[in-house]
Amino acid sequence: MSADKHLQSWQERFEMAEAMQPLLGKLYRNQGVEVMIYGKPLLNASTIEIIKAHRLVRRHVGEKLRLRESFPFVQALSKLAVKQCRVDIGKLAVNYWRDHTDVSEIESYMAKELADAIDHADDVAPRDVVLYGFGRIGRLLARLLIERTGRSNKLRLRAIVLRGGKKGDLEKRASLLRRDSVHGPFNGSVEVDEENNAIIANGTYIQVIYANSPDEVDYTKYDISDALVVDNTGIWKDEAGLGLHLKSPGASKVLLTAPAKGAIKNIVYGVNEGDITPEDIIVSAASCTTNAITPVLKAVNDKYGIENGHVETIHSYTNDQNLIDNYHTADRRGRSAPLNMVITETGAAKAVAKALPELAGKLTGNAIRVPTPNVSMAIISMNLNAETSKDELNEYLKDTALQSPLQNQIDYTDSTEIVSSDLVGSRYAGVVDSQATIAEGKRAILYVWYDNEFGYSCQVVGVMQTMLGLTTLSLPA
Template sequence: MGNNISYERELAFQADRRKATTEFIKITSDLWYDKSIEIVLFKNQIIDRNVSDIIQLHEYAGEFVQKPISIFDSVEILRAINDLDLPPSKLDIGKLTYEYHSDNDQNFADVKTFVIDKLKNANDTEVVHPKDVILYGFGRIGRVLARELLVKTGKGNQLRLRAIVTNDMVDEGVLEKSASLLRTDSVHGKLMGTIDIDVNRNSLIINGTTVYFLSAENPAALDYTKYGISDALVIDNSGVFRNKADLEMHLKSKGVSKVMLTAPGKEIPNIVHGVNHLDHDPETNKIFAAASCTTNAIAPILKVIEDSLGIIKGHLETIHAYTNDQNLIDNAHEKYRRERTATLNMAISATDAGDAVSKIIPSLKGKLTSNAIRVPISNGSLAILNLEVRNKTSLDGINTILKKYALEGDLVEQIKYSLKKEMVSSDINGTSAPAIYDSKATIISPNEKNVVLYIWYDNEYGYSHQVIRLAKHMAKVRRFTYN
């Protein structure tokens, strides 16, 4: 009899929890589409997630902060947020829920009083003016950027994707192929939305908004103002232009005011958002680069270790998914190892990430060597950092340091702290943080001055989110954030 009563209580609790989660989803959707307030849960995206996803994210959050993060508390805080008159914002409901239970000494009268206190500076932020965006190139990164920009458009208060430029002459066939590649991606799944083709206007209608497809061999020859586009940011992911002189051609076209390169750039600032973006003034920098996916993965972690323990020297080895630059079957290639079938071989490759990161963190100049191995998986990479540190540390010590940075401070969007014992590469697909610290894999030498850190990264999705974060900063459309 007692077991049956206990089981019935469990069923009732599960029903109540799923009902609360349904309300959680509704409020987060209303906040996003009605007020341009984006809710995340310890950096994890919430929009378009289902009930089971939200429950699992709450369980991860509770394990991460070692305190229960209840869906019932989250809903109560969301109700309070929804009652406030807030500007477009990005709010971490996980952190708010955690702090609500941690700030008992503040003696808040109720949840609403707590929320008002925590978000009191929200209306002090500058008014955000939306920025038109042009994607120059439509390869792997270009398409992931397009998907994320379109799904996260909301009311269009920040970045608005207005046009995509390709080398192909745009016709019905090109539009059909582009639409097909956007609808379904073998790695990242189906696009959350609808895509229609408008042949007469050379455009795709994505989630009801028009995105023009343009063709050009010379960026300077384009006139974007013909399409109602002005003061735009060009995100160049074509792989063709890498130096300042070439990228300046974009500024000669009508309707463009800034240019961003999704690769390491020459003679222009290379920026990893969260690490050195504040060193570069959005008012004066018209051309800038988002560095590489590997640099974005290692720079946040190296910044933490350098600031906390000091780095004497080290070696970086990246285990990187194969890319379109390799051959699917054995064939001639200018780089010999890349001649061999990408899906069957591990291939040693070069990376300049060791040198590149010293441009982001100057104190590391000359301290790091680096190399890479391409492996037969389509997405998901791993950086292994073998470092000699100045100050002694322990496994608990280094994990505590990185957990703190993942929970609060300037790198919360960049570092995800993994608690999984069985982490493998497919687990990280779709992670928006560029650096996923594998806390269960870290090795500390007996002398406590040599550490080996394992940093996973989604070299497409995580990197694309870094590109978008940097684009928002340089375009001056960053909202009030609480994370």
């Protein structure tokens, strides 16, 4: 191919990606349809991100998906009366082109494949959400909720609750939402309404409320009712503490973004969200590490059986560590986080049993905090009940990442060059690094990357939707 042809090919792809954008936006805003390509969401994606999403299909099926092959599917989708669902046009297109050579049957094919979502009843009322705390997880949850802004959005961020309230606090909070040293700038506009003590982000009006205790707020004063309060502070972890939220008028349910104590259900979305009942008013979304390892452990246990194992977490430093050596109540955590590897404890291995009871008592765990600001790794060493090999285990996990009910939790890479910073922004609970897999006989070791901030936040949103009965149909199945 000549130099001019390369440029012409790029121009054609770019223009087709640009043509996709308004169709994708209207599908979401008007019909509640989220379009994906092999799990990669295209909501608010740039032209370059759309092109890259198509190239990533090669990882899954061995060849890239061309935009001219997928664009007719977006056009056909925009003509169908589909509502409130996720549609993976990547999978639909790849499956179609395996058996067809022209576009003549695409519309009838789409109508058949998406029959369950056509004229899907949209009678579920939107629900109010309050973020109690606005730290790393709180701000990422805000980004995820705001990116869904539209008439069909069912999760509506109404308020954030903070301690403090000193002069200039509101602008500083807004600034932290606008800019993030790890995840980059906010995709849109953030304004401050000083008079009404609010932040407006991409048209979403977010009331900022100052309180020192969960039971101090009357949400009904802000026209907030029957709200799900998402506690990101980590201060209250038991039923008594989290129950304080329910004393506030306008709050009806509480979700903790940390492991809970006592009998509170610890939920890993994709694994045991079915345990949530309408009567559950306090739920935990467990920890980032528990979310990263549980889906992979479930997949392995379902096929091979796990006799026992050990999980070693190589975890990025967190806000509770010190920048420089200083007093800390916990062992070793007082030493400078950017300068040291710090051995610490993790309850993630034991917490797996709360989401996956069949592994109770079978796992041990430990953690090492390392000088990186985000993205962690779990090294899972297992004794299995059945023999396997590296190739067999990798092929099974690749298929699980593509075709199983865990496809939204588990990602898979066969890159020989991937490093931690490449996974910043990953929406998966965990990413299996197949090049590092070790398996021989009944012994296996897996290396699982995870964005301990963003990937975990995506899992939290899934639990939020389940608690509020806002589950979304995903097609193709």
